[in-house]
Amino acid sequence: MDTTRNTILEAWMDEHGYSANSLATAVNSALESLTGRLGRCDGRQVRDWRSGRVKWPNSATRKALEGVTGRDPLELGFVPRRRPAPTVASEQEDVDPMHRRTLVAGTISAAVAAAAPGAASARKIGMRDVERLQNKFAAVIASDHSRGGQIDIEERATRLADEALNLQNSGSATQRVRSNLYATAASFRSSAMWAAIDGRRFQDSITHMREAQTLAELSGDQAIKFRIWSHAGSLYRHLGRPADARAANDVARNLHITRRDPMFASLGLARQMAIQGVAHERGGLRRAFDQAQEAMARAGEDHRPVWLTAFYDEAELHSLALSAYLAAGEWSTAEYHAHRCLAALRPHMRRSLAIATSRLAHAQLAQGDADTAAHTAMTVPAEAATQHARVSRMLQEFGAALRATAPSSVSTRNWTEHTRAWRA
Structure with a gap:
């Protein structure tokens, strides 16, 4: 068996910084875009292409390779099965016109690229x-x-x-x-x-x-699709449109990435829980939380996008549970999740700290503990209370509820003085 090494593919991989495994991953993603199913290519198969043991991958793989590299299989050094021996006469007579134009164009492009000075070349955008x-x-x-x-x-x-x-x-x-x-x-x-x-x-x-x-x-990209549709669910939830929120979040949850990575599945379930809270579906909240927590426990230490690793953890799961139970009017359970969230928050999550603290104050006030609630609310940093729109709105609503609940109390007077200092 002729196993002449595919030096053209090898050179392309070196130029673009691909290992056998990373090219396999890229081909699998391209196959998923083409067919709806993640490909099963691995580093061994790529090494077979490079060594010449496999000269002509199957049609779907060839199409995926073309998508990844921007070159057709012939330009990558692959050789079709049962290809006739090349002679000048046979190439001119047997190759169809479109195929001939592709070969000629590829040859001319390669020659121009080799001969042209670098300064005259168009800029090449890379990774x-x-x-x-x-x-x-x-x-x-x-x-x-x-x-x-x-x-x-x-x-x-x-x-x-x-x-x-x-x-x-x-x-x-x-x-x-x-x-x-x-x-x-x-x-x-x-x-x-x-x-x-x-x-x-x-x-x-x-x-x-x-x-x-x-x-x-x-x-x-499945991960960014998930982020956008998941954000869409949050948008509609904040707009008070739980049916639209659920539909958008379902798009995120039905992406293939949630089946490959339990951390994405967990976030989808956690945000579903928050939507259920807005819809006052109290019965399903505990089950959604347990499923999200179980999925998170199954997630390994895989490489994930920075936007996900920077915020989604046990603290955020409890934060979404806090939001859900608060919206559903389950005050004591909301308070429990608030304390769990605050205990687990990473130091850089200052915005999340202000939001969780404001929600905790609401949960405490709804249970009739005005003094503790006012004290909690006053620990929210002034910067967040005055400059973050969501936090400002929550604290304004808290103040109105406090005055309605205990209009003449010391806690209400202290809160009024505290907020006056923010405006000074």
Whole structure:
């Protein structure tokens, strides 16, 4: 058996920084976009292509490879089965015109690329450009958890989404790079969407959502699709539209990634629980929480997107349970989850700390403990109380409820003095 090494594929992999395993992963993702099913390619198969043991992969795999590399199989050094021996006459007479044009174009392109000076070549966009943008995305995520909801975070994320899209048009790139650029642009748009939700700028968040959904489809990235549809569920929940919230969250929960990674399944269940709370479906809350907790316990230490690892953990699960039980009017259970959330929160989650503390105050007041509730509410940092739209609204509602519950109490007077100092 002739096992002439495929040096063309080997050179392409070296140039673009692919190992056998990473190329297999990319091909599997491309197969999922093409067929709806995750591919089963592995590093051994890629090594077989590279060594020449497999000269012509099956048709679906060839199509996926073309999507990843931007080259047809012949340009990657693969050889069709039962290919006739090449002679000048047979190539001119037997190859169909379209195939001949592909071969000629590929040969000319390779010759031009080899001969042309680097300065004259169009700019080549690579994964380093993508990684540079992704580092900026990590900074946006950090800002969100520190002081979420601010319009400058929304505007910065929007500008960076545009930067990712402009990069698409600034030079040549493989399909893998282009897909990653679309995914990065979608990530920025989804952060702009979340900042607008958090700041209660709901009409702006709908605009960002629509743009993010389009970019996510262009990318084919399951993780960012999940984030956007899950955020859409949160948007509709904050708008008081539980039916729409459930439908959007169901789109996220039905993506293949929730079956591959229990952490995504857990987040989908946790947000379903919060939607059930808004819909006053008390009976299913405990079951949804238990399922989300069990899925989280099954999740291994896999590589996951920074937006997920930065916030979703045991504390966030209890935070969503707190939101659910508070909305459903189950005050004592809400308080239990508030304490569990606050005990588990990571130090950088300052926005989440303010939200959970405000919700805890509401749960305590609803149980008739005005003194403890007022004391809890006064521990919310002034910056969050005055500059974060969601926290400000919750504390305004808390103050109104406190005055209605105990209008002449010392706690109410102390709260009034405390909030006056914020405005000073």
